[in-house]
Amino acid sequence: MGYDPKNPMVGRITDLGPPKYDKFLPPVILNNKGKWLYHEILEPGVLVHVSETGDEVYTIRVGSARLISIEHIREMCDIADKHCDGYLRFTTRNNAEFMVDAKDKVAPLLEDLKSRGNKFPVGGTGACVTNPVHTQGWVHCHTPATDASGPVKAVMDDLFEYFGSMTLPAQVRIALACCLNMCGAVHASDIAILGVHRMPPMIDHERISGVCELPLAIAACPLGAVKPAKAEVNGEEIKTVKVNAERCMFCGNCYTMCPAMPLADPDGDGIAILVGGKVSNSRSAPKFSKMVIPFLPNTPPRWPETTEVIRKILVVYAKNANKYERLGEWAERIGWEKWFEMCEIPFTDKSIDDYRLAYDTWRTTTQFKYTSHIK
């Protein structure tokens, strides 16, 4: 018996929740849960965890595009069946992890992965560029200002050498969110790629009555730029809204509430770069990413302006930061004026905060460095 559309509530099961995790733990993990003593990265992408029982688990981490097919996942299952007794896991950064319980099982697994073209790059550990967290972009999202999988592929092709090595001062977490909603939570990443709009919403007066609750659209604007208005449609006066474009900060929140206020645009939209965020509490407190480049154009299929500037920032960081120092910690140590100078990124008024709580970021000391910005 399957679903019967004539009796949709008969036999319905709800509120099952997820399967309990312990039935998916490989035996070596299940047996040693809570008993792990220490770990070590043996080579890029290969970890060993050692238990107080003497057991060891070897983990091979492989990157993925996150947007993956069922055929690709079945291939992952084939690998896990062949080498890992039928278990695998995924990380919060879209990697897959294959685990084996003995050292001599590592080399055959690595060989197997390598034999499958570029589908399963090994890396993403230690002082590397980790696998980017990202959103949907044009492949599925209805509010994006840029694509997600495309720019990520372009950036990671360019930075590939840093995924499978551990030469950087610390891990560099890159993230992409295709609009200000930031489903990709780029607000605390070492390097953040953020889709931004720059044109105020258009008002579709012919459609607005049918698809919008006007008070919600008006209330959605954090700056009070959306106001009630009247318009004439087919000779009849209708209630609608107007936008004070000078007050618009292009957040897109009105469009989220009202489909008749689209603001996406091929040339208006593009990418902002923010840097220096972190989540971990290690050494310094978690930090927000800071906007250093307000706009780069959308240039599919490979977004060369974006990949170029990210490489530039990464290379200068790699050369100048101290061991353990995250990108934001380095920028704070040398001072942001020095950071802009060293990275050869023009400083513009767009990097000076003029939104709420802006004053927290203004400099109120006579301590500064004389950089090329001061003429």
Add this chain to the structure above:
Amino acid sequence: MSKHDTPLLDELESGPWPSFVTDMKRQAEKKPEVWDILGQLELSFKDKITHWKHGGIVGVFGYGGGIVGRYSDVPDKFPGVEHFHTVRINQPASKYYSTENLRALMDLWEKYGSGMTNMHGSTGDMVLLGTRTENLEPLFWDLTHDLKQDLGGSGSNLRTPSCCLGKSRCEWACYDTQETCYHLTMHYQDEIHRPAFPYKFKFKFSGCPNDCVASIARSDIAVIGTWKDDIRIDQAAVKEYVAGNYPSNAGAHAGGDWGAFDIEKEVIGLCPTGCMSMNGDELVIDNAECTRCMHCLNVMPRALRPGKEQGASICVGAKAPILDGAQFATLIVPFMKVSADNEFEELIDFIEKVWDWWMEVGKNRERVGETMQRIGLPTFINVMELDPLPQHVKEPRSNPYVFWKEEEVGGWDRDIKEFRKRNAM
């Protein structure tokens, strides 16, 4: 569904990083609707704009979340993606799978969906990308009856909780993040599936202050493992690190030319509180000064371990920038025992106290961190029946605008006539 020319996307088939385009083409051989995903995406690459219509409310009977509706704005060109709804499946804790389960899920998605997925969504769910409205109920039937699995959250619900891998494979986890996540997910099934909140609400569980699930940046309630007593030191292992026999930072810097390990510079010198020193060849930690940042443990995992009195710090109110700017979660309970022995009673009491307040005073589409901002941390602490602590703030306020209450001042009733008798105008 026929193949479309995709000259722009084809350029993303080269390069060393795995190509989602190559992967989609491979899938399209078995599921031709994927040609239409590629076709529409190519059009977006050409037009530099999305071709998905705004929103679309679809779902399964009885649930207010778990399915995200999506429709193409060019369905005539790409009928295979006319409907392209997302199905969120609640992931197992820490995203461990058996291949048996994963294959069953893939079979389900081959039967009812596009064949494309995200492993995983930002909140933690397995995301199945693209199906038609008429497939939703049959898919849900098979998911619940055959796989005994369930949807995740979306909308103004409790979103699918997620956790780091915790004690399953990490020596630093200070509580069982998997069990906590699983227990609370089961405990709050109604809140996950049926929207009752002003806006979305997220829990995330990290085992230590390294915070591998970014809970402090991304969740309304972040449960972050920590400890109360002394860091456990193995002095013999300290000597091995100093002698260069163990790799620093667990080998994380092995590819760089950083020279010999220097404990003074790399551990003691980078400690944010300066609470470490060497006494001869013994490492000494002034634990009363330690803020448990994890740096020294990260650098010398074989020598240093978290203390034995373990629990979690509870932080509240993180969110991304829409609307007033991004917020990290604020430390509210410095230390809480998080234990399955009492079925997480303290944590559940705390969560429900937050919800009771937020559901009463929170505005439509206001995250709890925004409600805290609007109404004020002192009020929130008061409502939570907690004592104000210096740990709640980075520093005391610098403005003098205290909202004194009448009873704190001994009453506000005064008589201007009496006042004037003493103080002429």
